Every structure is written in C-alpha cells, then in structure tokens.
Amino acid sequence: MDGIGLWTLVRFVHVCGAVLWVGGQLALSAVILPLARRQFATDDAGRFAASVGRRFGLLTAVFFLPAQLGTGIALAHRHGVTWASLAEPGYGRTLAAKLGLFAAVMLAAAAHGWAHSRGRDGLSRALAIASLIGSVGVVLLAAALPAT
Secondary structure (H helix, E strand, C coil), X not given: CCCCCHHHHHHHHHHHHHXXXXXXXXXXXXXXXXHHHHHCCHHHHHHHHHHHHHHHHHHHHHHHHHHHHHHHHHHHHHCCCCCHHHXXXXXXXXXXXXXXXXXXXXXXXXXXXXXXXXXXXXXXXXHHHHHHHHHHHHHHHHHHCCCC
C-alpha cells in the first residue's frame, strides 16, 4: 500500500467521476434509451427518457460537478498549474484544451436539458450527441496529459 496516498485517491475520484459521466452518457445513448423506445409506447418512452435525464442531471449537479471541479482544482494545484502555465506547450496547453472542452460539454448538456424541456427534439438530440462526443474528447485530452 506504499503507492496509495492522498493524491492517488484524489486522482482516483477524478477518474471515477469521468468514467461515471461518460459511461453514463454512453449507456443511456447506446443501451437504455434505444431499448425504452422499442419497449414502451411513444409517450411512455418520452416520459421515461425525461425522467432518466432529470435524474442524470441531478446527479451531475449534486455529485459529478463538485467532485470533478474539486479534485481537478486540487490536482492542478498539485502540479503547479497557474493561469500563465495554461498557455505553455505540453501539460498547460493540453489541460487548457481539456478545460475548454469540458466547459463546452457542460454547456451543451445544460442546453440539451433546456431543449428537451421545450419539446425541441431535433436540437435536443443534436446537443446530446455533441455533449457525448465532447465528453469522449475530454477523456482523450486527459489521457494525453503528460505524466509529471
């Protein structure tokens, strides 16, 4: 257990949060919602999808975002990241790109909820797809961060 310390646990929580967020999006998009559309009447499938979306949004707001922001800030501080270092090649620029894409993903997810609640199905679906693709991009950028 010599290798498991505080910072390993902080990074573990950060990675688990990303896994739950992206995995949840993939499970909803690829498994749960397509089955619901085939198994339920159109109105029931729509209500089910809305309920799942509200629950996922609530869990995101209460658990995912605070955990990701808290652990992300802690890890950045641990790595000595400053606002100026975000413009430097390597770790700084990759982290800046990850943060920018993460912000765009969160905006797309929030806009998806808004569009869905307004019955704008085409826009809602486009925003859900954009959020999912962006989330995968965030994970890719996280994996590209140089080990320090």
